[in-house]
Amino acid sequence: MLLLALYIRLAIPYLGARGQVLGSFNLSQPQSSGCRVIPLDSKWPTLHEWAALNQSVGGRLIATVPAGSPCYKSTFDVSTGAYDLSTYDEAACATVQKSWHEPLFHEQSSSSVMQTYFAGDSCNPIADQSNGKCGIGNYNQYAIDVAGDDDVRVGLAFAQEHNVRILIKNTGHDYLGRSTGHGALALWTHHLKEISPVITNYQSNEYTGPALKVQAGIQVGEVYDFLEKQGYMAIGGECPTVGLAGGYIFAGGHAPTTSKLGLAADKILEIEGILANGSSFTATPDKYQDIYWFLSGSGSSGTIAYAKSVTFKIFKDFPISGAILTLPYAGIVTDDEFWSLVDTWHTLTPSITDAGGYAYAFYQTGYFQIWPLFVPDVTKKQTAALIQPFVNQLDELKGKYPKLAYNLTSYTYPTFNQAYKALFPPFQSGTYQWTSRLIPRNIITQQTDAVSQTFRTLFDDGATMVEAVMNPNLKVAQPLNNSVLPAWRTNIIDLVAGKPYNDSASFEDNTDAKKYITQHWTSALEQLAPASQGGGAYMNEADPDDPNWQQSIYGENYPRQLAIKRKYDPTGVWYAKTAVGSEYWAEDAEGRLCPADPAVS
Template sequence: MYIHALLLFIAVIPPAASVSISQDPVPKGCRYVLRDQSWPSLSDWAHLNTSVDWQLIATVPLASVSHDPTYDEAACARMQQSWAFSQTHIPDPASIVEPLAQNESCDPFTPRTSPCRLGNYAAYAINVSSPSRATAGLQFAREKNIRLVIKSTRHDLLGKSIGRGSLGLCVQNLHQVSFFTYNSSLYTGPPRKFSLGILAWGIYEAAALVGKRVLAGTCNTVSVAGGFSQAGGHSLLSSTYGLSADNVLEWEVVLPDSSLVVATPNQASDLYWALSGGGGSTYAVVMSMTVKTFPESSIGIGGAAITYTNQGISEDTYWASITAFRNHIPAWVAAGGVFLPLRPLTFPDKTPDEVNNLIAPFTTELDNLAISFVLNITSFPNYLAHFNQYYRSFPSVNGGRLIPRSLITSNRTQDLVDVYRQITASGDFMMIGVCFVVSGPPVAPNGLNPYWRDTIVHNTIQSSWNFTASWENKEVEMLAG
């Protein structure tokens, strides 16, 4: 919902007479924030609003319905039930899903009488649906010396894409998908161009309509042209086609000086290099990204799900099975497989018999350990059908550690599993590992962290966030993790 900015400004930010005003100038390199004397005036914001076609939005935190004077009991209860899900925060121009970065400034679990503050949220956001609006926002932030942030879906769970007292560029309404023939000295074929607001599920569905595969995330609400690809982007297809950043052909961006540039390996090549793996929301405002696509095959996508529990077996036996599983990862990823916990192994272009042959050495070890298990091998005609069956509702996870192939291939798997066992012993934390190998060379040299090239497992440590605990206890829990 987009509302005239000035109608909301008074409700969100106290009148100037009621707050202390700091004296200018700010230290060199710093930006003005809300209480600074040179913070943009109401007339400045009104002028910006006009220049962006009345698409400037004053931030009203989602959880304001849980606090006076706008308390709404029913709305607050609904907000509490949905607060932990990214889908709650994605449509909002400023909200984020990461509770640590929210800093309890305004959430539905703090007391009704506690103030609802902007905290780390942007003060205003522009609904960017064209390069001209991004240009206007960049120019305004530069001239007024205020911070600027970019919001797509806010799957950056470390909170790096927010900024206290900033102007936000909300790019989630940039919707464009197209297929065409691409010719360059580095690649000729059928690529796909899509803008920042297109999410993973939309990309998969559009690609399936033309018989193609495209690399995107397992969490279907991730913006693929955003931090996903700009930071690398591993996928269920990475063991076959590499990372998303490796398959980028060009970026269409607005630079900090407000100029519109198309960056390719041969044009603005330094910018192309940095955007392809160097980190999201860092070098420019991305409008769209063009990537390689890959044809579906007549074989389709094979899958293998193995399920068993630690019930009825000793703890040592259970962890021996984990060691056995890890020892088989190199063979699986070499065959194009990718594995996430509680989801099946994904094998592009493998028949059910081929999948069964790949899994058989591990199930034999489970038999030898007297562990009862259920094995389910599937085959789907295309990647979209496989994804929808197993991953359409898969949640997002935090970033973590990259485990090199050498750790497993040098017979040190047991050392790794011993660390897992120690971390999870208390029951407060759980391990999640995405197993894959980065396959194939990139379109051109890029800024990707070179350790991705040697990775076989991307490990994360997760724990539940207790919204009702005191902030001090939450900080202790985060430090312990």
Template sequence: MLRHVTSIILFFIIVILRQNLIAKELRCRCLMNDSTCWPNLSVWRTFNESVNGRLIPVQPSVAFCTGNPPNIDVCANAIAQWTNATWRSDQVGAMQNHNWENTSCSDDLGNVTCTQGSVPRLAVNATTAEHVQATVRLANTNNLRLVIKTTGHDYLGRSTAADSLLLWLHYMKTITLEQYTSCTGENISNAVRIGAGVQWGEAYAWLSTYNLIAIGGASPTVGAIGGFLQNGGHGPLTRWKGMAADQVLEFDVVTADGERQTVNACQNKDLFWALRGGGGGSFAVVLSTVLRTFPSPSMVSILYTISAANEIRYAHFIRDFIRFMPTLADAGCAGYFYMIDTTISIAFFVPNGDLTVTTAIIDQLMKNYTDLQFIQNSIATFPSFYAYFSQTMAKSNPTGGNVLLGSRLIPETIVRNQPDQVAEALFQTRGHSKNQSMLIGHLVAGGQVSNTLIDNSVSPGWRTALLHMIHAQEWNDNTSVVDQEILASRLRTQVDILQTIAGGAQSSCYINEADPNEPNWQQKFFGTQVNYDRLKSIKKSVDPNGLFICKNCVGSDDWSTDLNCLKKSTANRVHITMHVFVLVKLFQFFK
């Protein structure tokens, strides 16, 4: 009798373990195109009531131009606004770069037959914490593919996915000043709490009324505390005060279980470490963030656009420009430069700089190149950062095109000690107008970014870098898939050249402005494999079922290429085999 009962128990235990194994190894998201598992109408109706009717349909950018008949007025506006970043951020289905919508629509009126592409079909226009919690719980209960978006400024396609449910945070626009006391007892005057939907242009404008500044991005339409900040966040003032993630005092989040949590140096400490550099859309939904602010600096602006008559003369200028880079950095300069053909545009600035000193330094660089064509040539002062930003940076914010980026962080020691090698690599990887490419240089590292005493998950590559270099490749909507693949391959070649001046195989890049096809992305995006492994361990503890999964984000390597199905796990097979082995031995004991 005992043998018979043991046999039955063994049978059922094996069945249960096998079912658990299948669930772990073959678990796939429930997608909208699968009617067998997608929630029924009554579930959606009840959910919509719980979020105050904020469940909305989603369309790609120019889907307004389809239909029978199409909405001509709305369509005409969409075409007119195609490259307007503000308009795009206000559209629930639009990405800032059209290629990530992956649809058949374009701004070419001859091609307005729209497929849904990778644009989610339903979204929750969340404006409260309760909306976010309800959405997270719905996705968890029904095993839905969930994506999170604020503005669509994303070069890896992480805030969109086909047949998914979109959690749209764009209209969570609260900003408040606080006299903040940290959990460790530090008193911080004029800390700013920024809501999930606030964009940097809005934050800068609001803070300017108090003559304050937060450390943010160069684009006014980039979300302030989403993927930008959670992946590190570089910008105009990072050399002056450090990365955006370095300024975080506290997060208010919703975790994967739908619970609201305070995250700071004392509460949820591992999550606090991970959210400051380890990746947006990976660990929790951030509702708001408390940041340090600073009195606004005055700004000295340096704007030059220079063209050389031939490549030899251009190469000479680039060599001397890079040789001069340490002098510029030591003088407090920061900013950007853009290289195409035999032209370079320079937009540098000095926080709290001296106009006379800055002019003398720039004159020293330019004195041997009076034969070049100076298309633009100005050095000016501005009374505040916001005055500078609104006049020179905010106006240049075009989007809507198709683009891939590839990047590397260039160590300061290499720029200082091997300037000619750096200059040669930049000359080789400069953009060409004939193939719609550009090389973009960012003098945004060094200075306070190099502070290694800050304990967060920002890639260690930032702490040793001086330059962040991006090769950008664009293409037209009518470019064939084959030609797009050729362009992607060419981009990899350019990044390989940049890697020769970035420290070789152990070089790193900035996750927010990286190649989505980057090999060994775990090390490249997160600086070291050790850094990535720690982040992955934290993710497993706060999001054990992988609700927050996005392309090349922490934990995505456990999922299929489309991120909808969990990969088979050898570890799980070993685990269940050991359990069965023990049970068989137990059964034999009772025979």
């Protein structure tokens, strides 16, 4: 059996050194000032204390054993502080290697993350390590398999009592390293799977209509399947295994219906959660208004609070029409002719989004595809008209180059979910390191030469590029009061550029590639679409090392967001990379999370 985690089951009660019991508690600051403790520090909790925590959460404390450990001769044992676990298993290792880039493999782990880089080169199973040692590295040290609010309160109390880093881990879909950390205690929310019956007539001062309430562990595909049976659909991500009520929705959350309905965060009605001091809240546009505003667009649960459930608007289902176009062009058309095609494609993006449409365009060496063009509630003929100028230009090139063989397929589906399942293939995880930029309409339409030159420069420099065409403007989004990045409202293209992550390369080589992306590609995209002209970056796809991350990810909202962070989490219990307030913390050379002065960072 694949060894993913050890469960500690020792019958020792935990009340905490201050005697706090389950429920709200009051810790104004961590017991120890300065850095969070890590294993082997003198103030790291004892095994007795960890066992007591385990008892307090009903035996659901998990001591991390990295998912790649079956590929290593020995693995670090947190109970002995040595590499005492004999973990090598040839068959199990082969299973791990085969599954390493499959999201489902990592979702089922309380510690494993999909973006391999942020594990800190710990226990990479791809290279031959049959005689090596597997350390925990940057994985969380322990995780509580959360079953209810009391588990969260006990975890928060323990972390603050012992000055241990705490974070939230759901599915592990995270390109920025926010759901893992050296020496951390994770609140693992993946098994919180309650989903309410459809609320057909939700009523508030701001909205009357259908809604749905889901817990933090519910995933996009589960929501789509559930609602389709009831004749409804919701705004969710393109990957079915993403946790909908977690970092996806709180960071904004784009979807195939974004140009018609807006972002996922625009539809939030209520958020239930727990603050760092253990107190509960239900945030709406009328209650805890600042928490509601902050969480509806400012980032993941675990920035100012733990969010256990979200209630959001849903919509009557509708048909989908669209197209798929594939174009292998290597060795046939010239580079100039190909980029002229791209220019034509870009001229069509405003009309596509104005029609409520969405499209993915993929750029790879010698190959271009639009997969899919996805337009809600229109006919196949109307959809075809949206890209006809592009097709006409292709036909002209085909007359010149008979070997040019593009393929265009049209489709129509009676429900959103049927179209979604047919048109969005399974995603692999951890295969690329990314940067991205939201490019506004005025730049796409008025600075065509600069757009073309920037895209071409990145492509020629080895970038694999994916652009998502969408526009969640205020008219279609109709948001309640939220903190969604303002750049979203004028966006036409969300461009993502990436380098392959080399599992067999050294950690240093992959770090160098990551730095190159920041220094060359992130900077080029920021020059093309600066914040002053409406540019920005979608939090869940942003460059985690962007030196201008506050401006790129949060824009003009940041001063208010930081004030709310200080109000509800004044001592920085919650930390995540590029999260609001994270500039006041930094990891030292050994991975401790320590106070930092952003003026000198």
